[in-house]
Amino acid sequence: MRALALTVCVLAAVAWAARLELQPAPSSFARLVAELSEPGGYFDTDNLISNESSYLHVAPRLERGGVSGGVYIGVGPDQNFSYIARIRPSVAFLVDIRRDNLLLHLLFKALFAASRNRVEYLSLLTGRPAPDGVEGWRDASIEKIAAYIDGAKPSDTAALDRRLHDAIQRFGVPVSAKELETIDRFHATFIHAGLSLRFQTYGREPQSYYPNYRELLMETDREGRQRSFLASEDDFQFVRSIEGRDRVIPVVGDLGGTHAVAAIGRWMKEHDERLSAFYVSNVENYLFRDGAFGRYMENLNRLPHNERSVIVRSIFGRFNLPESAPGYYSTSTVQNLNELLANFSAGRVRSYGDLLGR
Numbered sequence: 001m002r003a004l005a006l007t008v009c010v011l012a013a014v015a016w017a018a019r020l021e022l023q024p025a026p027s028s029f030a031r032l033v034a035e036l037s038e039p040g041g042y043f044d045t046d047n048l049i050s051n052e053s054s055y056l057h058v059a060p061r062l063e064r065g066g067v068s069g070g071v072y073i074g075v076g077p078d079q080n081f082s083y084i085a086r087i088r089p090s091v092a093f094l095v096d097i098r099r100d101n102l103l104l105h106l107l108f109k110a111l112f113a114a115s116r117n118r119v120e121y122l123s124l125l126t127g128r129p130a131p132d133g134v135e136g137w138r139d140a141s142i143e144k145i146a147a148y149i150d151g152a153k154p155s156d157t158a159a160l161d162r163r164l165h166d167a168i169q170r171f172g173v174p175v176s177a178k179e180l181e182t183i184d185r186f187h188a189t190f191i192h193a194g195l196s197l198r199f200q201t202y203g204r205e206p207q208s209y210y211p212n213y214r215e216l217l218m219e220t221d222r223e224g225r226q227r228s229f230l231a232s233e234d235d236f237q238f239v240r241s242i243e244g245r246d247r248v249i250p251v252v253g254d255l256g257g258t259h260a261v262a263a264i265g266r267w268m269k270e271h272d273e274r275l276s277a278f279y280v281s282n283v284e285n286y287l288f289r290d291g292a293f294g295r296y297m298e299n300l301n302r303l304p305h306n307e308r309s310v311i312v313r314s315i316f317g318r319f320n321l322p323e324s325a326p327g328y329y330s331t332s333t334v335q336n337l338n339e340l341l342a343n344f345s346a347g348r349v350r351s352y353g354d355l356l357g358r
Contacts, residue, residue, distance in 0.1 A: 029246040030172030033102070036267070037252040038259040040099035047101060048186060050079040051199035052281065052314045053211045054332040056228065057325060059086050059221035061334045062277065066308050070276035071268055073303075075255070075283055077104055079216070082228050083312070084242065085235035087276050091247045093264050097254050100182065105250035106175065107183050110167035112243040114160075118236045119145050124160060127191030128152035142231040146195055146214055154191050161187070209329035222325065255283055256292025261299035268304045275305040275337065279312040288352045297344050300337065309337040315356060 062068075063086070072089035074080040075096050084092050094105055115121035119137040123130040126149055131137065137145065161184060168175060168183065175183075190197060195214035211219075217228045229235045242248055253260020268275070278300070287293040303309075315321065315331045324331045335355075343349045 027172035027246070029249070030174075032249055032267075033173050033251065036093070036249065036260055036263045037102070038254065038257055040252045041097040041254060043098050047077050047096075047098070047199075048104065048189060049077055049197055049199055049213050050216060051207075051210045052079065052330045052332060053209070053215065053219060054314065054325060054328045054330045055079045055216070056082060056219050056221045056332075057323065057328075058312055058332045058334050059225070059227045060223055062086055062310070062312075065310060065334070065336075067276050067310055070274045070309075071264075071303075072277055072279075073261075073264065073275065074277075074279035075281050076101065076279075078108060078229075080279065081108075081239045082235075083277065083279055084248070085229040085232070085239055086227065088238060089242075089276055090273065091249065092242065093249050093251055095251045095253045095255065095260055095264070097252070099179075099252050100186075102173075102250040102252050103175070103179055103183050104186055105248070106168050106171060106173060107164065107186055109171065109243050109248070110164040112240045113167050114163060115240070118142075118230050118233055119148065121236065121240075122146075122149050122230065123152070125187075125190050126194050127154040127157045127160070127187070128194075129155045138233045142217055142226060142228065145230070146217060149195055150214075154194075157187075157191065207329075254292070255280065255299065256287045256290065256296040257299075258295070261296075262302055265299070265302035265304065273304065275303045275309040277310050277312055278303070278337070281314045282316060284313060284355060285352045293349075297341065301341055305337050307336075307338060311335045311337055311340055313355070319356060321356065 068087050070089055072080075072084055072087050072092040074083060074092065074094055076094075080092065080094055094101070096102070111121055111124050114124055116134060117138060119140065120130045120134050122145060128149055129152060131148055164183075164187070165180060168180070193213075195212065195217070197213045199210045217230050218226060219228060221227045226232075229239050251260050251264070255261055284293065284296070287296045311334070313333055313335070315333065316329060318329070319331060321331050321333070323333045340349070343354075349355060
């Protein structure tokens, strides 16, 4: 009986070891997401698209300042892709307090993997059938692509949803069945609204100045150039390639928290990387309200940077700032990171208003 029991135990151990060998190890992408992330928090918007019409106005300033390469850090949804297309970083970290933002970026990542070019990406995002001869759309204008999407009707996306689920699971980031339903809900929102999708808030009335997705894609910089990542095939293909190489890392984190940004800083030091740009939207306003701006400054100081590293921020309201443009409720600005750190250290940044009047 002892021999039989021993044999059973040995066979069970062998079977368990075999099961472990058959289970894929977490990918380096998934491990990095897990190592850098912290517990998620709440924010009262869906953030499926941006509400910053002015987001591309900073492109000329970034070009003149030689802001390129290195590490890009940003918050929010796909406006980051347009900044990534301009800056061409080696790696990008997309940090947001909401885990939903990570789930949204997993959807985007799966769509990039399933798409050959811009028109196919937008077709899949909005649940429209791709046009015949999709390869021939490389040089199409964003207006032509948008017109095609606007004129097409959503198709049955059951097969597409299965493809996207399979792709998301291959990324290795643990996603529960409920979170897959959340991703499906995000995708269904894009499908239902198409390019007319607008930024949504919870418990607040939508504002007239919120742009729709079509307007964001066709927006220009201050020199009148279309700079969305979907306005140029070369820009799209760069973002697609960096996504395909697992170099766009969604991270759950608070900019004024104790882990995520500091962990990114440690990763940058280990890999001898420097910050090119940190897009913070208007998060600094909330950090001041929550008493976390000081910790945010400590986190910024931990990021390896140089004299060209910048902060890109969005400011909402009818302010008469040098960067403000007529007809825009948002103003997008660029500030040198060393200047911001020096001003804070000297006590010249005590409120959000001090940032606006820098």
